[in-house]
Amino acid sequence: MPKPEGISDVEMADDVFSALAHPARRQILLSVHYRGTCKAGDIAHRFECSWPTTSRHLAKLVETGLLSVSKIGRERVYSANSELLSDVLRKWAGYFD
Amino acid sequence: MPKPEGISDVEMADDVFSALAHPARRQILLSVHYRGTCKAGDIAHRFECSWPTTSRHLAKLVETGLLSVSKIGRERVYSANSELLSDVLRKWAGYFD
């Protein structure tokens, strides 16, 4: 269920566009979306930057609501809330029609 | 003519999403788009932050290609390249369908 309650559109835009501002986070989002779900390690190994750095990017994406995470054993499985993201992007695209 | 030659999609995304990351710049873009064109002074007076700060935001938006500017006398008239922006946003929205 994307779009948490009590978050205004303005705050949502701020969070989402801040999250998208970093190329690594855009790539992570694409990667998770296309793979369906993804373990933190899979993501970390696929990227050039260190695992802790990736971990922080993941945390930010979860905070923003663009990723969800569930803990399975000692692994964290991430999945993309793609609908939220595409809704926000299309809504903003619509402002400029 | 939005989308300058020789700029890859990746660079374009970087520029556009960086530009959109700041709330003042999103507001400026909306404001100019809805008004059609806008003088720098009109924009500066409408916002809370100082004119030089707004000026710097405008410069960044021009650099990114999201705004165009033409000099008329001592005034600068800005207009929005809205199609470029909505194209990029919709393209990215499409990646997450």
Next chain:
DNA sequence: CTAGTAATTAGCGTACTTGCTAATTATCGA
């Protein structure tokens, strides 16, 4: 030419972001 207006550029301080390595937490397997 001079005073005034439109706007940008210069320069500076603060705050945030992002990268790293080292340390820590939590879990699995033998």
Next chain:
DNA sequence: TCGATAATTAGCAAGTACGCTAATTACTAG
């Protein structure tokens, strides 16, 4: 229980972003 593995958190250094005021550029008008 002990060692290895998955992942995050802590802490720090470097770079970038953004706000301001002061100075500068460029043009208009008298």
